[in-house]
């Protein structure tokens with residue numbers, strides 16, 4: 553499915569164990585600091601995601617051909633990429649489903665804040681009645 557998976561694992565391992573690869577990984581961490589997709593801090597084992605999926609270019613460690621991605625983001629990016637190649641409208645549908653979910657999420661949050669303000673009213677009236685008693 554992923555083009556890079558068609559590469560020999562031994563060769564990939566060889567490339568990843570070089571000083572150049574380590575230098576690339578350090579530079580990605582230093583310059584980006586966060587996961588490219590989520591903007592969350594980079595995990596220790598983040599992926600140096602190769603934008604150029606041509607297996608012939610796997611050993612090309614040009615900095616601009618890589619982005620740092622944490623494990624989950626990396627999986628999402630490859631999954632979306634595979635779907636996108638089949639049908640670019642997948643991104644529109646992804647946004648649509650997320651926005652629909654947000655409608656319900658926002659209703660839920662609103663309900664929580666209403667419940668929370670009711671609780672605070674109870675607490676403050678409880679506090680007042682307690683104050684009267686003392």
Ligand SMILES: [Zn+2]
Nearest residue numbers: 600601602626
């Ligand atoms: Zn990748």
